[in-house]
Amino acid sequence: AQKITQTQPxxxxxxxxxxxxxxxYDTSDPSYGLFWYKQPSSGEMIFLIYQGSYDQQNATExxxxxxxxxxxxxxxxxxxxxxxxxxxxxxxxxxxxLTGTASKLTxxxxxxxxxxx
Amino acid sequence: xxxxxxxPKHLVMGMTNKKSxxxxxxxGHRAMYWYKQKAKKPPELMFVYSYEKLSINxxxxxxxxxxxxxxxxxxxxxxxxxxxxxxxxxxxSSQERGSWAKxxxxxxxxxxxxxx
Numbered sequence: 001a002q003k004i005t006q007t008q009p010x011x012x013x014x015x016x017x018x019x020x021x022x023x024x025y026d027t028s029d030p031s032y033g034l035f036w037y038k039q040p041s042s043g044e045m046i047f048l049i050y051q052g053s054y055d056q057q058n059a060t061e062x063x064x065x066x067x068x069x070x071x072x073x074x075x076x077x078x079x080x081x082x083x084x085x086x087x088x089x090x091x092x093x094x095x096x097x098l099t100g101t102a103s104k105l106t107x108x109x110x111x112x113x114x115x116x117x
Numbered sequence: 118x119x120x121x122x123x124x125p126k127h128l129v130m131g132m133t134n135k136k137s138x139x140x141x142x143x144x145g146h147r148a149m150y151w152y153k154q155k156a157k158k159p160p161e162l163m164f165v166y167s168y169e170k171l172s173i174n175x176x177x178x179x180x181x182x183x184x185x186x187x188x189x190x191x192x193x194x195x196x197x198x199x200x201x202x203x204x205x206x207x208x209x210s211s212q213e214r215g216s217w218a219k220x221x222x223x224x225x226x227x228x229x230x231x232x233x
Contacts, residue, residue: 035221043205045160045224091159095220104173105222107159 003027004094004108011113013082020067021077021111023092032096034075035105036066039089048090051075079113087115120144123208123225131233132198138228140191140208148172148213149191150222151183154205166191167213198232205229 005024013019025034036048051059051068059066067076079086092108121142130136140149148167152160165173166185180202182194191208209222 033220037224042226043207043229044226045207045209047221047223050221104162104165104175105160110157110159 002108003106004092006092006108006111008111009109011111012116013079013113014116015084016081018078018080019082019113021079021090021092021113023075023077023108025073025075025092025094027073027094027096029096032094034066034068035093035095036064036075036077037091037093038086039091039110041088045091049077082115084115084117087113089113121208121210121223121225123206123228125228126226127229127231129231129233130195130198132200134198135194135196137195138193138206138208138230140193140210140225141189142210142223143189144210144212144223145188146210146212146223147188148211149185150209150211151191151193152207152209152224154207154227156204160207164193195230198230200232203230203232 003026007022032053034051038046038048049059049061049064049066051066058068063080065078067078089110089112091110093105095105097103124139150165151163153163154160162175163177164183169185180197184192205227207224207227209224211220211222
């Protein structure tokens with residue numbers, strides 16, 4: 001079974017509008033972290049935002065916020081006031097288990113976001 | 118500073134060549150990772166080094182040989198590769214101590230490898 005599911009292969013949004021990128025996850029571990037990365041065409045994976053499974057409040061970082069609904073196992077990324085430079089591939093990822101132990105990130109298949117004028 | 122530096126940016130090699138990819142970080146991170154990414158796919162983990170010891174090998178073929186000479190440096194030695202090994206190779210590092218927030222993986226810009 002897929003651990004991270006991103007159901008939107010591609011999204012369009014107009015400049016200055018907000019957009020939500022969906023991510024659902026599947027784990028039985030009570031300790032996990034959820035991460036969003038941006039990958040422009042240049043290839044670099046840029047860390048955007050993270051949410052821990054025990055965090056009570058939704059994470060925010062500038063124009064990025066994470067809509068964390070634990071019971072529904074969803075961790076949607078909201079980008080406010082979209083800019084042309086936001087056009088990129090966006091990956092949701094999860095890491096399970098305790099801290100202090102190097103372990104793998106499981107990535108979703110990604111959503112390609114295109115910001116239009 | 119969250120910089121992970123990878124060299125070279127681009128590499129073209131023949132199937133009989135031996136080459137190496139290099140990754141460097143100066144953030145004091147104690148875990149380093151190699152990922153392989155094919156076009157339009159998510160990254161796939163290859164290797165993890167934790168405190169300079171190989172802790173995870175995701176059943177990668179032996180033509181890929183990782184090396185961690187010190188806590189700041191990670192190499193990937195390539196030998197007798199196949200054309201299907203052409204991909205973007207990403208390096209990442211993370212702190213590996215403390216809270217979840219300090220275990221974020223930071224990635225380099227990658228090496229685009231073409232095997233002819």
